[in-house]
Amino acid sequence: DQQVKQNSPSLSVQEGRISILNCDYTNSMFDYFLWYKKYPAEGPTFLISISSIKDKNEDGRFTVFLNKSAKHLSLHIVPSQPGDSAVYFCAASARSGGGADGLTFGKGTHLIIQP
Amino acid sequence: DTAVSQTPKYLVTQMGNDKSIKCEQNLGHDTMYWYKQDSKKFLKIMFSYNNKELIINETVPNRFSPKSPDKAHLNLHINSLELGDSAVYFCASSQVNAPGPQHFGDGTRLSIL
Numbered sequence: 001d002q003q004v005k006q007n008s009p010s011l012s013v014q015e016g017r018i019s020i021l022n023c024d025y026t027n028s029m030f031d032y033f034l035w036y037k038k039y040p041a042e043g044p045t046f047l048i049s050i051s052s053i054k055d056k057n058e059d060g061r062f063t064v065f066l067n068k069s070a071k072h073l074s075l076h077i078v079p080s081q082p083g084d085s086a087v088y089f090c091a092a093s094a095r096s097g098g099g100a101d102g103l104t105f106g107k108g109t110h111l112i113i114q115p
Numbered sequence: 116d117t118a119v120s121q122t123p124k125y126l127v128t129q130m131g132n133d134k135s136i137k138c139e140q141n142l143g144h145d146t147m148y149w150y151k152q153d154s155k156k157f158l159k160i161m162f163s164y165n166n167k168e169l170i171i172n173e174t175v176p177n178r179f180s181p182k183s184p185d186k187a188h189l190n191l192h193i194n195s196l197e198l199g200d201s202a203v204y205f206c207a208s209s210q211v212n213a214p215g216p217q218h219f220g221d222g223t224r225l226s227i228l
Contacts, residue, residue: 102161107156
């Protein structure tokens with residue numbers, strides 16, 4: 001049973017445009033959400049996170065939006081750059097990120113930035 | 116200066132063998148994790164250790180045994196390897212009671228012949 005779902009296996013966006021990656025979750029106990037970026041043969045690299053007490057968090061070109069009632073979050077990248085081409089994982093945890101619980105990951109979305 | 120390092124990066128071995136993967140973190144974190152990424156690309160938690168104590172064991176066969184000699188190290192021993200153990204194994208670390216992300220190593224690709 002997938003508790004975190006990323007329904008788009010891949011997404012192609014033109015350089016300079018906005019990339020929007022989506023993630024849905026089913027477990028209402030989740031209260032901390034993260035986005036990781038992964039290049040081939042490397043480990044996931046933390047990008048940005050959001051606590052359930054917020055609905056938006058911004059860091060440079062990256063913004064994460066959380067809609068708790070819809071159990072949906074999205075990652076916006078603007079403007080998209082060639083180096084953003086990677087697999088993006090959505091992850092969630094149930095202890096505000098401070099416990100020893102593992103993260104529950106989605107299956108990832110492969111973002112391709114076209115020149 | 117790598118924050119979370121795993122060795123080896125690649126491991127090719129035969130069915131039935133016993134192997135170990137090492138993980139070290141220099142972030143001063145008190146919690147370490149092992150994740151498995153299978154052929155379907157799902158990253159799933161296997162174990163978590165806090166201050167050398169096992170916290171999570173997610174229905175992993177007992178052929179897998181994590182060992183934590185100190186807070187900075189969490190090794191994974193696998194006995195009697197099976198074909199289904201082929202996967203990429205990721206180590207991660209974080210600080211309990213301090214909200215923040217888990218930091219991952221670059222993974223160990225295990226291939227069983």
